[in-house]
Amino acid sequence: MTPQAICADLLDFTADPGLADRDSAAVRLRPAHWLLIGADGRIVDITPHAPGDDWHKHDHRGRLLMPGFIDSHVHCPQVDVIASWGTELLDWLTTYTFPAEAAHADPVLARAAAALFVDALLAHGSTSAVVMPTVHAVSADALLDAAQARGMRLIAGKVLMDRHAPDALRDDVEQAERDCERLIARHHGQGRLSYAVTPRFAATSTPAQLAMAGRLLARHPGLYMHTHVAENRDEVAWTAQLFPQSRSYLSIYEDFGLLGERSVLAHGIWLDDADRRLMVARGAQIAHCPSSNLFLGSGLFGWGQAQAEGMAVTVGSDVGGGTSLSMLRTLADGYKVQALAGQRITAWALLHAATAGAARHLRLDAEIGRLEPGLVADVCLWDWASGPVAARRDAMALQRLGGAPSATHVPDAAALHERVFAWLTLGDERNLVQTWVAGRCRYIRTA
Structure with a gap:
């Protein structure tokens, strides 16, 4: 070159x-x-x-x-249902998300969708991302291959779901473990790719599957963990019924060995004080998704409180709950969410969280996030x-x-x-x- x-x-x-x-x-x-x-x-x-x-x-x-911006939580297949009308989280998954994701069992469709998705990230100014494909191994292969072909820093892994999902989107513990091992061997550390163990959220995995996810992390140091936590009040209440032995929603992940310095948990709106202390102790990060939280009516994330307590916070577009892959639009919504929560934050705080801050919390600050000699030239x-x-x-x-x-x-x-x-505030991909x-x-x- x-x-x-x-x-x-x-x-x-x-x-x-x-x-x-x-x-x-x-x-x-x-x-x-x-x-x-x-x-x-x-x-x-x-x-x-x-x-x-x-x-x-x-x-x-x-x-x-x-x-380049770092989108710390986004769903590749949900481009197909972005801007879908009218439901809260759990109904939205059933009505829109799960049918769209089921189609990604088709390798031809998965490859085309992955190519469109990564090109769309680049056309919106995001050069790196933490991404959920679908439960299908072919979807993870397609996404990671597409990123590799473009030289991108991407963190992703096959979604784990073995209950409370349609038949076409459920795996089983043994096959999921075999799929993950193959995907890790093929992609993790290849080029600029990293593998993330990816339980969708606690409610869609049995205790046996979460235990398997914990074993994968223990077996392969350097993997990421990517999931959702405490996004919606109904989801929190449902999860408490499913895991009565755990102190809180976040504690479920702790109980199964899934919390660490490479754990990325989307949303975290309804965490309590003990949860925040646990996040800090483990070095895990919350991927704040303001556009999605507003669109689905999930609640207002308390960034000021999280920052005061030492929590790591990055920003995700969360398409398709979020309504744009543009991090500028997402960050502008982040300002509005915090204003509603009684906190006025600066453009500097927002931009840092999507560049140098995200790189640091993802343990990638020796590679991306700043304009410094020796770092990779991912720039916009x-x-x-x-x-x-x-x-x-x-x-x-x-x-x-x-x-x-x-x-x-x-x-x-x-x-x-x-x-x-x-x-x-006024900018976007244009x-x-x-x-x-x-x-x-x-x-x-x-x-």
Whole structure:
């Protein structure tokens, strides 16, 4: 690969900016800087000076370059039922999700759907993701193969469900274990892929299956665990009836050896104080899914309380409960959810949770999440505005900034925040210009 050089306004984070500090020193803006990407797809240097003629140059001064977003919870097959009307979680699964997922037993359909899905992630500015396919091993193979073909960092594994699901979506403990072992051997650690042991949620696995999932994690250090927890009050009550011996919904996963520093649990709205302490003790993370929580009416996640208690929080689109693969739209909903919960959080907190923060909590911060020499060049180029209203709003923000940032005019974080917050709130995939994965262009806007 020819070495690449991209000039733009580079924005990333050197540390956690906190939830409410608009003037955080962790925000790093480098206007009109060149990001140099070597032939191996890693960042070589960042400099204000144009490189020599041996670099393939992309001059995008005045545009924004950021690390690619990391979507920490999303469902590949649910693209087919995104924006489906009118039910809460448990009914929504039965009415829409399970019928859509049953179709992915067909290898041809699974491969086509996986290709569409990963290309859609890239076209929305997400270069990495933690993904649920379906219970079918062919669905996991298709998803991981599609990511591998594009050089993406992807974490996924066959969904485990051996009860409370339609016949076409139930596995059994022995066959599921054999499938997982084969999938782990084939995909885990290959390229940029990692395998996740994936019980859908506690209610759809028997104790025997959850015990098997725990054995897989113990047998293969370095695997992830991906599931749901405490999303909906009815789900919490049902789960308590199914597992009366466990102290709480979260404790079920602890009881079966499923909580650790590579455990990603979506939602976590209805956790209690003891649950939050357990999350911190185990180093597990909550994938906050604000768009889905609003759409399904599940509740308001208390990010401020979680942060105060030391919990790791990342952000997931949760398509198809979520209504867009765009992390910008998802993050804007995250702001609204916290506002309803009585907490005003900054654009910095939101963007950090979907870039450097997610990378750190996934134990991938030596690879992705920041614009640093040595890290993989998973980067996205953005327009500051799309459409006349956003352009006007951006112009007003620039006016208050005293003009566009430059080498001689680098605004402080508090001054810059207005512009970035407006971009985040008004932006979506239409703002995305180009996506690079490991230095290779994998998406470019054509209109």
